[in-house]
Amino acid sequence: MPIPVKDITGEKFGRLTAVRFIERRKNNTMWLCACECGGEKVTSAGSLRVGDAKSCGCLNREHMKRIGARRRVHDGGELDAEKVRRLFHYDPETGALTYARPVHPFKVGDTVGTVHKKSGYRVLTVNGRFYHAARVIWLHMTGTWPDGLVDHINRVRTDNKWSNLRVVSRAQNAMNVSRRKDNKSGVTGVHFHKKSGRWVAEIGQKYIGLFATKDEAAAVRKAAAEQQYGEYAGEP
Numbered sequence: 001m002p003i004p005v006k007d008i009t010g011e012k013f014g015r016l017t018a019v020r021f022i023e024r025r026k027n028n029t030m031w032l033c034a035c036e037c038g039g040e041k042v043t044s045a046g047s048l049r050v051g052d053a054k055s056c057g058c059l060n061r062e063h064m065k066r067i068g069a070r071r072r073v074h075d076g077g078e079l080d081a082e083k084v085r086r087l088f089h090y091d092p093e094t095g096a097l098t099y100a101r102p103v104h105p106f107k108v109g110d111t112v113g114t115v116h117k118k119s120g121y122r123v124l125t126v127n128g129r130f131y132h133a134a135r136v137i138w139l140h141m142t143g144t145w146p147d148g149l150v151d152h153i154n155r156v157r158t159d160n161k162w163s164n165l166r167v168v169s170r171a172q173n174a175m176n177v178s179r180r181k182d183n184k185s186g187v188t189g190v191h192f193h194k195k196s197g198r199w200v201a202e203i204g205q206k207y208i209g210l211f212a213t214k215d216e217a218a219a220v221r222k223a224a225a226e227q228q229y230g231e232y233a234g235e236p
């Protein structure tokens with residue numbers, strides 16, 4: 001014999017209010033419920049009574065958001081400016097980040113971290129946590145974590161000289177990448193750098209410098225290539 005339907009219309013369970021009976025299911029009755037957030041949910045009277053169903057799912061979503069926020073804060077919160085400055089010395093002229101105190105097995109003055117093979121960025125770990133050196137340098141210099149991506153102006157990802165670092169939003173950074181692709185000068189190793197309004201000369205990933213004119217950049221680049229490649233200076 002089917003169980004009688006106990007009317008719970010209008011009763012409140014957490015954020016849910018039973019709106020109407022939908023169907024019997026096994027030993028339970030299913031109810032359409034309205035949630036305080038404006039959402040709705042179909043659930044059993046049993047779940048409502050024991051407190052398994054308290055919302056349309058919004059409670060859980062809010063909870064996950066809070067946890068995520070906490071985790072994000074924690075990521076940046078592990079290292080702070082004070083700790084970074086105590087641990088590391090940064091030379092803005094050369095971009096070198098070195099140990100300011102011995103951290104076994106490193107001595108004072110040893111370079112911090114390594115170059116990440118895949119990305120080409122200098123990276124380091126502190127207490128087992130992974131950081132981009134450029135971001136840690138930003139923290140070291142400014143006292144706060146960068147509010148966006150740290151961009152290497154000359155495109156050399158290991159060049160952490162202070163003058164070579166800037167913070168850009170993610171959208172800006174994507175624009176720079178595409179802009180670079182459009183900045184073909186027709187001369188190998190020379191492209192226009194829009195922000196500075198000058199021409200960049202480089203060999204492979206190695207940055208040579210910024211120049212006022214394309215010809216100047218090309219000439220310096222050629223001289224550098226001759227030094228580096230000898231008779232193969234005319235490489236494509």
Ligand SMILES: [Zn+2]
Nearest residue numbers: 035037056058
């Ligand atoms: Zn809800």
